[in-house]
Amino acid sequence: MKKLFLSILTIAFTIAGAAGLKAQTVEEIIQKHYDAIGGVDNWKKINSIKMVASSNSGGVEVPITMTLLQAKGFKVEYTFNGMTGYTIMTDKAGWNYSPFGGQTKPEAIPEEAIKEAQDALDIQGPLFDYKTKGHKVTYLGKDDVEGTECYKLKVVFPSGKEETIFIDTKTFYHIKSTTKSKANGKETEVSSAFSNFQKLPEGITYPMTMENGGNPLTIKTIEINKGIDENYFKLPEVKEPETKK
Numbered sequence: 001m002k003k004l005f006l007s008i009l010t011i012a013f014t015i016a017g018a019a020g021l022k023a024q025t026v027e028e029i030i031q032k033h034y035d036a037i038g039g040v041d042n043w044k045k046i047n048s049i050k051m052v053a054s055s056n057s058g059g060v061e062v063p064i065t066m067t068l069l070q071a072k073g074f075k076v077e078y079t080f081n082g083m084t085g086y087t088i089m090t091d092k093a094g095w096n097y098s099p100f101g102g103q104t105k106p107e108a109i110p111e112e113a114i115k116e117a118q119d120a121l122d123i124q125g126p127l128f129d130y131k132t133k134g135h136k137v138t139y140l141g142k143d144d145v146e147g148t149e150c151y152k153l154k155v156v157f158p159s160g161k162e163e164t165i166f167i168d169t170k171t172f173y174h175i176k177s178t179t180k181s182k183a184n185g186k187e188t189e190v191s192s193a194f195s196n197f198q199k200l201p202e203g204i205t206y207p208m209t210m211e212n213g214g215n216p217l218t219i220k221t222i223e224i225n226k227g228i229d230e231n232y233f234k235l236p237e238v239k240e241p242e243t244k245k
Helices: 002-009 020-036 040-044 113-117
Strands: 048-057 058-069 073-080 083-090 095-098 136-145 148-156 163-166 174-183 186-201 206-214 215-224
Touching: 020 136, 020 148, 136 163, 148 174
Parallel strands: none
Antiparallel strands: 048 058, 048 215, 058 073, 073 083, 083 095, 136 148, 148 163, 163 174, 174 186, 186 206, 206 215
């Protein structure tokens, strides 16, 4: 479950540019994609996002809160069986706390994983100033995603992580991502799907349903630019259980 929540926030709605004729094709796709989801200007205005959502684990609804502050941090909190766990990631550090399996205190996220997850702190995604950020892209032509024709673009981040993004050729929505990364010498691949796109009062369009490995997550509410403080992403104090005398 923890892997699912991390992968949700590490997915960006962006692609970068390439050279020659393919670069022009990518630029056109980028422009049409952002036009479809509210426009570049509206996305530039967003500094924080807070989402209240729910998922399902073994028939039990799991409440989830996801908070992201541009370039500063993200936090995912989830409650199960009366216990609340979380994942916190900042530009410098990160922690996981999952009391469901008996964990009694937060564990630091390895430095390698923190570096690979830094793109998750970019609300606008690597498309904005992508050349400055050092992202590279390859246009891979068109592909089919469960009957939907998509443009297929491969993004390589400075960390070495790779993400393949599928853009619907008709709506220009980002409907699927496949991310490859390495940890402890092993390569992992995570695929995520996005649907139920809705336009928010701020003018942007956002997917209200996300799915990873057969685990759908439904977003119930979204708050934009509501004054999230950087201190929100500090490591919380975990109180030890009281011992009965």
